[in-house]
Amino acid sequence: MFDWRLRRKPRAGRKKKMKQNPEMAELVILNHFQCPITLKLMKDPVTLSSGITYDLDNIETWLDSGNFTCLVTNQILRSFDQISNHTLRKMIQNWCVKNRTHGIERIPTRGVPVTSSEVSKICFSINFSMKNLDQCGVLDSLNVIKKWGFESERNKLCIYGRELIS
Incomplete structure (x- = not known):
């Protein structure tokens, strides 16, 4: 038997009108744009031998303090090479441009480090x-x-x- 109470149509005026102001919406930084160390927007994403991407300044500070493991995986790093993640940097820059109305500034592209x-x-x-x-x-x-x-x-x-x- 069919229960009509479950199919009740809302009466006029019962619907709550949700007006969202795009300027007032809270800006959320996507997880893959955040550095796992600081949880802030990465400016210069680099990938370690563990496959995890960090912001360059944050991971250099971590490694310079004598740490030899990946913070996320806890693996001992086979190499301390930091490979620039150009694709992720471009995605972050595009996201910054798209959200400039929220006060986000485009992250400038850093030059190649000097040798x-x-x-x-x-x-x-x-x-x-x-x-x-x-x-x-x-x-x-x-x-x-x-x-x-x-x-x-x-x-x-x-x-x-x-x-x-x-």
Whole structure:
């Protein structure tokens, strides 16, 4: 037998009208955009040998403090290489652009980290310019080093690990 009470139609005025203001809606950061360490939006996602992606600054701090395991999987890391996750970074940037009305700013793309061989080359260039009394060459090379230092902490460490002027 069919129970009519279960199929009752709502009377006029019984429906609650839910007006949502898109400006007032709470912005939710997608889980795969969050760094597992801070749970904040990743600016420079990198993947470790464990396959887990972290924000570069956060995982470098973790590794620099002497930790040798992945925070999520607790695996001992076979390698400390950090591979940039360009696809995820582009997805995060697109999400930022889409949500700029909520005050989200687009995350700038970082440059490729400087290598020790690049630092050696610029040091050679400075020495060469100094020997030839080329002040403009010295200043140009120093400006390159200054730019590298502003790009990331990783660059600073690479630069500080080298003797700039022999």
